[in-house]
Amino acid sequence: MTALPPPSAKKLGLVIDLDTCVGCQACVTACKGWNDQGYGAPLSDQNAYGSEPCGTFLNRVHGYEVTPEAGPAEIVNFPRSCLHCEDAPCVTVCPTGASYKRAEDGIVLVNEDACIGCGLCAWACPYGARELDPSAGVMKKCTLCVDRIYNENLPEEDRMPACVRTCPTGARHFGDLGDPGSAVSRLVAERGGYDLMPEMGTKPVNKYLPPRKKGAAPDGPLTPLLETPATGFAGWLDRLLEKF
């Protein structure tokens, strides 16, 4: 089994705004594209043009329908990837030490050279955030684009995860959730950001911002200039134009 490092001061992660995510899947394929040619083995696609295509993705977006007691049904788009938990069960369950949490910034990674593809970590993860790549035989997961965020070959403005850089609505935010003054921490504080399934005790670093309350605006109905039927069109026109 693999030990976790002491909690790091720096806790890099994502803040995902469920009020803004339109479910466009841009983050899904930007992630696929970057990581297909980045960290570790490519993300294969089995039966890619066939009956049951099955590829490895590090980030997926699901759509859920919620029917409130009053008002019409609502849609929540829910991006799902590794939450880089502080108490990451996928790390402690790893028999080889391949699954590890970085002491420096808290990113959870798989050392593919040491991974035996046993799948225990995927079984231990309550979020379904890991996928075993059948071609490479190793476990794949979100790296928080560790090969981008410190990459001196990239312009500084691009040193962020591919999913964040591409998100058209700006629903994905990246930063240090260990720093209460960081933009992401402030966003979490302002918008009531929450942990996914806190009862699992995994202490996820990533946070989700809840959808804002939906429904009608508080405005009352408009007041007619006057009751048209009572005074006719000419009366309405006079009243309208007198203030003009």
Add this chain to the structure above:
Amino acid sequence: MGLQEPRLDTSPKVSDEVRKTTCYMCACRCGINVHLKSGKVSYIEGNRDHPVNRGVLCAKGASGIMQVTAPSRLRTPLKRVGPRGSGAFEAISWDEALDLAVSWLNPLRETMPEKLAFFTGRDQSQSFTSYWAQGFGTPNYAAHGGFCSVNMAAAGIYTMGGAFWEFGQPDWDRAKLFILFGVAEDHDSNPIKIGIGKLKARGARVIGVNPIRTGYNGVADDWYGITPGTDGLLILALIHELLRAGKIDLDYLARFTNAPCLVDAAEGPGHGLLLRDKDGKLLVIDRATGKPAPFDRKGVQPDLGATHDGCRTVFQHLAERYLSDDYAPEAVAERTGIAAGRIRALAAEIAHAAFDMPVILDRPWTDFRGDRHEAMVGRPVAFHAMRGISAHSNGFQTARALHLLQILIGSVETPGGFRFKPPYPKPPEAHPTPHCDCVPGKPLGGPHLGFVQGPQHLALKADGSPARIDKAFSWENPLSAHGLMHMVIPNAHAGDPYRIDTLLLYMANMSWNSSMNSGAVMEMLTDTDADGAYKIPHIIYSDAYASEMVAYADLILPDTTYLERHDCISLLDRPICEADAAADAIRWPVVEPDRDVRGFQSVLVDLGARLGLPGFVDEEGHAKYRDYADYMVRHERRPGIGPLMGWRGDGEKTGRGAPNPDQLERYIANGGFCVEHVPEEAAFFKPWNAAYQDWAVSLGFYDKPQPYLFSLWSEPLQRFRLAAEGHGDLQPPEHLRARLKQAMDPLPVWYEPFGDAAAADYPIHALTQRPMAMYHSWGSQNAWLRQIHGVNPLYLPTALWETHGFRDGDWARVTSPTGTITVPVAHMAALNANTIWTWNAIGKRKGAWALDPAAPEATKGFLLNHLIHELLPEKGDGLRWSNSDPVTGQAAWFDLRVRIEKAVPPHEAQPEFPPLRSPVPPARRNRP
């Protein structure tokens, strides 16, 4: 295990090189950075500097790498060797292919140029393809706008000189209320998503009006699940409420619209037209003098409430109409599916945002009358709409109604409202009129498509019959500014109005998802005369991929992918401008094709030279352009005005200037695009802002300032109504008079969609939507995108689901007046209670797109197209009535009415068609 972390290189080399070009995974035209490793595409991301997408990129764009490696890519020119539709081809050389094309086309040009019909699908080079067709001399050219969203484009141009999307955009930075009507979420997708993100970040309110709550409607703060085809009625009820409360912008209406113009009340040929002075200028009554004055005189104060010689203002006509109880919320609630209280609440929200929270910019400006304004005052209510409201037989007037609403509250071209993108605004009078003067061996006298002002501009032959194969600009649909691509094959097959010889198609999957009634279209394409000859004798098709249409062509001209070609996103056709900037862009070959394919535009340049078309050969008959790239640089539409605006002349001129041989290098060095910013003083009130008008002239959008008034009252429509009433020499056929009187109303009107005639037996509305992660049929060949949208169940609302006792995994038989399909169903609560829907174009024919015949797209995927006929049900008059908007000819896809019943699950979705023989080898099983 201990804490030893492996050594990790956190600064790996990203790529060998980044080349910046323009995406073509949909029609958005975002800027992309294409990373290359060892000469191959390794990663695609958004270009941060690009005006369209500002660095972000959608799911399709990032999957472009899979489009280049797609097994569906064609490899070489093909000549049909088996029966049409069999998919039996032989590979031929480009010389053989072009010689064959010339052997078909040359005789037509010399004798009957109209026998060539050239229609392009998702073409982004329309100013070029139309120029080629003009040179050929055929009147039969258009792109796909007629089956897409011409109602939006035409209603916008005729009402206010521009429409949504390519013509304009919400003021995302200042709007406080954003209302989205029935959108296609693959259109303008990144700009809308960026905009919604901005609204959300500012806490602005977003409202969706759509029968289906997905995507943008999912994040909307409030949702109105309207009944399809009734948007116009809802909008007119909102107008009713706003008028009743006096919540309209009188100053704006008086200054900038034809609301104060006087409607001729005298019976006769001028009835319902607007009064003009002897110079032809619109007249208003000046409040200062009480006397008539030309609308544009300095200092004139137009009177909205005036009456002159018994003629009342447009404003009085419209107010009287919409104040009528016919438009009261109670009167429309049942029909629209929106409760009266909800309609009132929406009107109140609009009024509140527009008039209690105005946006005031401290920017003085001067209008076309010479009047100076100390500030720019805006009404921060922004609207956007697309196919959902336009793809109905009442879509043109519905879009007009929406523009009327925008204008009544003074939110068009004001801060926080809706803003035009250069080269728009441009009123209909500033557009060309259609040309159809077909003379053998000669070019057409002008552009095919345009904006008619009255019956005199229709494209009719001397005997009054339609001059065009699609009957565009005929009495059946007089304002068909984009043509009617969906009618080309049925009309050519029926010989109505005449037969053709050669059909040349580009990027249009007409034997599948791009046609109504797809099964019958396949039969039309293979149907023969008694002598065994095909009714459409020759079909030439250009596509990059093994689409369903390939099997139905006689000659295939294989196109490149978007990363291997030159293109120009030109101000001459569908530019990529933003409200604050004019912009255009190029594509260039960031990788070379690894097969024997050629960019279609370069092939047209070559064909044009071989045919000796004017504009494509020099005085000695030699080819004028080497290829499309050469055309992009050297072609001049008017002296100094070419396809690309940037780096002209000595390389320092923008807009106007002589061709510059280094132009493409300059574009490439700048990231593939050129941007010219609108001066601050010119940024709003563009149709009337003297600074904007001068700037537009300097860039060559037009040759002199052309301020104009918004047309709340549309005179072109009234001219057709007058004809229908018997005025004038040009008269419609008797059977169309009543319809013209109804549809060509000079004020926005709502009438029942034609499809509703079948409502008694077919009570349910059926729609399609385009997912954000797919572009029409293209996505299924993409290994990544098809994993996101590989199946398309038919979504049913709760009441229907429960009434019919459906359960997960069930199938339904869906029947329309003209067809039946049997398909998988799924439950969805966030729907209009009487609407079912599915994703568009996920269903594929077996053998197409290099997919395995067992692919879910080919076994469970399906099209609603089989339920939608291109003609209305027969009326017993022997006439073929097109299933289109009677104003513009827009295909009325969303008029569809159906009934459903539970079905025994078939072995696969019905109807099924025999597999096509694939023109490409089978795909490898796994990737990589």
